[in-house]
Amino acid sequence: MPAKAKAASASYIEPARRSRSKRLRMRNNWDYLIFIIPVILYFLIFCYGPMYGVQLAFKRFNPALGITASPWIGADNFERLFGSFQFTRILKNTLVINLLKTCISFPIPIILALMFNEIRRERLKKTFQTITYAPYFISTVVFVGIINLFLAGENGYINNILEMLGIAPIPFLTSPSYFSGVYVGSDVWRNSGWNSIIFIAALSGVDPQLHESAQIDGASRFKRIIHVNLPCIMPTIVIQFILQMGKMMTLSYERILLMQNSLNIEASEVISTYAYKTGLINMDYGFSTAVGLFNNVINIVLLLAANKIAKRYSSSSLF
Amino acid sequence: MEAASQRIRESHGDRLFLTITYILIGILVLAILYPLLYVVSASFSDPKLVISGNIGLIPKGFNLEAYQRVFMNHEIWIGYRNTILYTVLGTAVNISLTMMGAYPLSRRNFPWRRSCMIFFTITMFFSGGIVPMYLLVRNLGMYNSMWALILPTAINVYNMIVARTFLETTIDEQIYESAYIDGCSNIRAFFSIVLPLCAPIMAVLVLFYAVYHWNSYFEAMIYLKDRTLYPLQLFLREILVMNQSDNVMMDSIEMDTSKFLVAEGVKYAVIIVSSVPILMLYPFLQKYFVKGMMIGALKG
Numbered sequence: 001m002p003a004k005a006k007a008a009s010a011s012y013i014e015p016a017r018r019s020r021s022k023r024l025r026m027r028n029n030w031d032y033l034i035f036i037i038p039v040i041l042y043f044l045i046f047c048y049g050p051m052y053g054v055q056l057a058f059k060r061f062n063p064a065l066g067i068t069a070s071p072w073i074g075a076d077n078f079e080r081l082f083g084s085f086q087f088t089r090i091l092k093n094t095l096v097i098n099l100l101k102t103c104i105s106f107p108i109p110i111i112l113a114l115m116f117n118e119i120r121r122e123r124l125k126k127t128f129q130t131i132t133y134a135p136y137f138i139s140t141v142v143f144v145g146i147i148n149l150f151l152a153g154e155n156g157y158i159n160n161i162l163e164m165l166g167i168a169p170i171p172f173l174t175s176p177s178y179f180s181g182v183y184v185g186s187d188v189w190r191n192s193g194w195n196s197i198i199f200i201a202a203l204s205g206v207d208p209q210l211h212e213s214a215q216i217d218g219a220s221r222f223k224r225i226i227h228v229n230l231p232c233i234m235p236t237i238v239i240q241f242i243l244q245m246g247k248m249m250t251l252s253y254e255r256i257l258l259m260q261n262s263l264n265i266e267a268s269e270v271i272s273t274y275a276y277k278t279g280l281i282n283m284d285y286g287f288s289t290a291v292g293l294f295n296n297v298i299n300i301v302l303l304l305a306a307n308k309i310a311k312r313y314s315s316s317s318l319f
Numbered sequence: 320m321e322a323a324s325q326r327i328r329e330s331h332g333d334r335l336f337l338t339i340t341y342i343l344i345g346i347l348v349l350a351i352l353y354p355l356l357y358v359v360s361a362s363f364s365d366p367k368l369v370i371s372g373n374i375g376l377i378p379k380g381f382n383l384e385a386y387q388r389v390f391m392n393h394e395i396w397i398g399y400r401n402t403i404l405y406t407v408l409g410t411a412v413n414i415s416l417t418m419m420g421a422y423p424l425s426r427r428n429f430p431w432r433r434s435c436m437i438f439f440t441i442t443m444f445f446s447g448g449i450v451p452m453y454l455l456v457r458n459l460g461m462y463n464s465m466w467a468l469i470l471p472t473a474i475n476v477y478n479m480i481v482a483r484t485f486l487e488t489t490i491d492e493q494i495y496e497s498a499y500i501d502g503c504s505n506i507r508a509f510f511s512i513v514l515p516l517c518a519p520i521m522a523v524l525v526l527f528y529a530v531y532h533w534n535s536y537f538e539a540m541i542y543l544k545d546r547t548l549y550p551l552q553l554f555l556r557e558i559l560v561m562n563q564s565d566n567v568m569m570d571s572i573e574m575d576t577s578k579f580l581v582a583e584g585v586k587y588a589v590i591i592v593s594s595v596p597i598l599m600l601y602p603f604l605q606k607y608f609v610k611g612m613m614i615g616a617l618k619g
Contacts, residue, residue, distance in 0.1 A: 029430065031505045032423040036435060039420035039474065043439060046471045049455050050447020056454075067454065112347070118340050130602050131348050134355065137597050139534030141552045142590050145559030146354060149361075149586060157357070160372025189351060221333045246444065254537045258560050272449075279450040280541055292448025300444055 057290040070286075077290035086274065093180075094270040098248050100184045106244055108192045110237060113199035114225055129200075132193025144258040147186050148173065173259075176267035183259065183268075202236040203229060235316035242310055242318050246303030249295045271295045362386070362587035366580040369587070385584035389592055398551035401465075405550055406532040409469045413528040414521065416474050421482035422509050427492070443476045456542060467542035468550075472531070478524055485520040486513060522607040526600075533597055551593055558582075558589050 052067070057077055059070040081087055112132070119125040135143070150157045151172035159169040172178045210228050219227065253272040260268045271291060279288025303318075311317040329337075356376050361369045365380025373379060389395055423429040424436060446452075452471065461467040490513065498508050536552035543549060557563045562582070 029426075029428050029505055032426065032429045034506060035419040035509065036423045036429075036431075039416055040435070040438070042416060042470075042473050043442060045459075046452075046455070046473070047442035047446065050451035051445065053447050053451025053454060056451060067451075112344075115340050115344050118337060119344070128344060128348050130605055131352050133605070134598060134601070135351060137530055137534075137601050138594055139536070139552055139555070139597075141534075141536050141555045141559060142594055145555070145586060145590055146358060148559065149358070149583075150354060155370040155372075155583075157372065164372065189354075193351065220330065221336045254535075257537075258556065275449055280453060285450045285454070288450045289448055292450065296445060296448065303444065 061285040109195035136194035174263040179267040245306035366584035385588035402551040425486035
């Protein structure tokens, strides 16, 4: 961290007297506490508080006793989860959708950013960007509403067109086999523009001299994209990829819950929606917490693994 | 100058490549824009024509019946009022707490900077999950109150780190130094130095948080019970996703088919009515949030 190095060099206190200096600094700067204490309280209550509740995963929750006094039942909840016939299905669904997302939704914003970067007319570029970001600002509910209106089996926009062309209507919303496609496709429509911002930002940092010297060597536009732009934004891509890996087991229940119906449930039940339903609808608190914990642990393992791999094979990593 | 010299060097292959790029981007932009414009057009059209797929980008059989029904529905107004309240209040809480956290974290003379940073960052990767959170909200007595939508999401760690990075990089240490020499305390420095200089990042944070509050439905769905407390998104969910257009909107219609038609028209209108405030706001704030994302990207 360059900021830290700067701080160290700027400080006029020798390292040997660091702890004393820390006390001294605290005495001089106690007033920061006024700002930071409410923030720390927020994190303690609303982030670490629920983490304390994670013990429910190993307990049988009794509302009368509360979280702390509920009886321990060991790993029963996990055994139930791994033994449940739902388990392989929700695991498979989560992974299939996320792998599709990684293969399709992840590269498209990068390609989009590289293409935007080639546009030289600033106003055109701005307009295009404004349009591509717009769907991100639509709420999840409205977004799913639009999906439904467009893809409905009867009277849906797409199926109306297919009908005019003499093709049988496709049950996009009601057939399990289409669910992951619809989910990822709509995800591309909504988020590609927004996700490209970070790569556009990275591209704006590419040194123009690299392009000039490549041009002098006779590199075409395409060659320059591949050999100049892409390597320059590689660190950003790697970081984003690691973060994506850390979400491999997570799909936001907000959207999936809205897209679910009794006909496509076979393909649309994922870990997060399962945790929501077992927890807040069936009130099976301990079990639902176990599902959530399982999800979270796998995510962290994947994140750390991806980070380690990135560290070994490229120069950039998250930590 | 630069553009001119570039044009001279441009080879045939490059020009072809550029043309293809433009065409591809054009197709993409159209693919994104078309559904949005279609919804606008359909909302003004005769539902019968919409359902049979006869509508393009220009409304046909212009009628405002759907809008009339949406505006006459008092629940939509309740939802609107609640959403505005939650968005304004929630964003105010978000901004205050985020800046209060970002400021000390950005300061070198704050002794626990590093430990605080670790303490906060952990929560980005590990969370208690949905049930512990739900029980916590219930235990704190916030169930079925608007505070359940505001306090548990009061700070977004990522946004706080972005704000911290902004403060670190834009406000020079020397400004603080000279203020300290004049006897300025850290509290005073926050109000006299930091706040006046951080308008761009505040704009970004306002946009991010306000959009979040405007668009979220899940917290409201699990924490709120009274319909009078529902935000707009929950009423939208009933209309758009659960296909339960309120009876108020449907009264005085007997025929089932026309009921269905009106419900379809209402869907398009309600999408427009609910999304217009945010979509109107955002092009004006665009330059700020691109900047905000760039600060985020810098940090990585």
